[in-house]
Amino acid sequence: MGLEHRAKWRINIYAWLLLLPSLIFLVLFTFYPVLQTVILSFYQADLGSPEPFFNGGDNYRIMLEDDVFWKVLTNNLWFALGTVPTSIALGLAMALFANKALRGKGFVRTAYFYPTVVPMIAVANIWLFIYTPEYGALSHVMEWFGHGGMNWLGDRTNVMFAMIFMVIWKEAGYFMIFYLAGLQNISKELYESASMDGAKPWTVFRRVTFPLLMPTTMFVLIIAFTNSFKLVDHLVIMTKGGPDNASNLLLYYIYETAFSFWDQGMASALTVVMVVILLLVAAIQFFGLDKKIHYN
């Protein structure tokens, strides 16, 4: 028994040593910061208070009464709603198309995918010119339709659509890659037997392709949703959250609160909200929606 016991111990120590390097950084930059944020969110720590002091739930109370907070939260939900389903559907359509043997396959794949390797900040520069009133590319195109005078980034309703369209352009090709990978795992025989039965392309898609791609869709859904809370780089260049917070998003508001207003307590409370939202979505997907995807 002693020998077996010792072998077990050896494997345990060995495994933990292998995990140690990852764990150190995981604790230092994920778990410890989250814990610190939760604590700091119950303190008043801004420019007016040189020594942070405990103020109960004051930050949260002020946050709930803050119109800008509700504005950025609803903006973020619209932003997620606008970008996630469309970019995933487009990614799937791109994969189905680029997966076929067709002329210029490599070229089409490249055209779809390249925005992924272009930094968001560069994307923002280019699209700023596209959206510029009067001289921008979009204005020129709209002129043909007699709507030349539209302002895209300076208008409270248009600005969100402008952002959503740009982000779909940036992300769809990335999701295509995951679908291309997913398509490789579907056996050719299924398609052969479907065509023997005389099934129409749409039926094949609905009955075979789409259900079998479900694990991929779940995985992509999580990436897309997290991205809709992560992507704020473009705001720095294009709108700074304006006009009148119409394009402001939660992470950008955290950035402003922490590094422009230097209200650390409030920035912590906002970060806690962000973490809770993301964990909630993870929990829904992990325990509810997702019975098919296994990480084992």
Next chain:
Amino acid sequence: MFRKITGVAMYGLAALWLFPLVWAFWTAFRPRELAISWTLSPDFTLDNVIKVWNAAPFAQYYLNTFLIVTGVLAVQIVTATLAAYAFAKLRFWGRDALFILFLVQLMVPADILIFPNYNVLRDLSLLDTKLGIMMPYFASAFGVFLLRQTFKTIPHELEEAARMEGCSWWQILWRVYVPLARPTYIAFGLVSVSYHWNNFMWPLIVTNSVENRPLTVGLAIFAQSFETGAQWAEVSAATVMVIFPLLLAFLLFQRQFINSFIHSGVK
């Protein structure tokens, strides 16, 4: 009929997708007086690029980005390989709980913890250093999952055989597992490199010197040093300079990149 319409639509989509890139290149290499006119003339100039290159320390920014990207990837590969092997092949106490802890990093990425991580970095006295930019990304749950998936498909007999020949554990890892997981490493490398080449918010917050600033932050500062919209040619030239290396690398190796992705076990 349906097939034809979708075909045309999808080619059209490809053209639409290419437009911003084509336009950026077009503007960058045209005389600046023509930047906002929509005439098709065969004018070509390198003036904008030269001007931009001399106006800001882009060479330094390139170097910084290169060091950050390779540094992050090198460390990630080591930490992820070790952790993936443990999760894939060893049975140990606390494995499932630890696995869930790793999963959390996928959902709560360092990018949204900009404020608390800034404080961590300040406490470590690593603000405005390249190491500080890199460190939050040294552990990659994504990399661990990808490699674990691949390692699991490698038959145990190979490891047994290597052990019979007297290989130590790290020789087994290095000679058996790593070579067989090559497509996964390439796919992960592509994701990691393009991610960190693109990263902006975090380096913007933690850097304030030319020595440590990556390209993205340098570009943003350069673009914002102009009045809005007045300098399209220069800003386009700077933008093209920033996106060109990664774009070129992607175009040259795209088949390999995409195939690696497809065969890496990313599902």
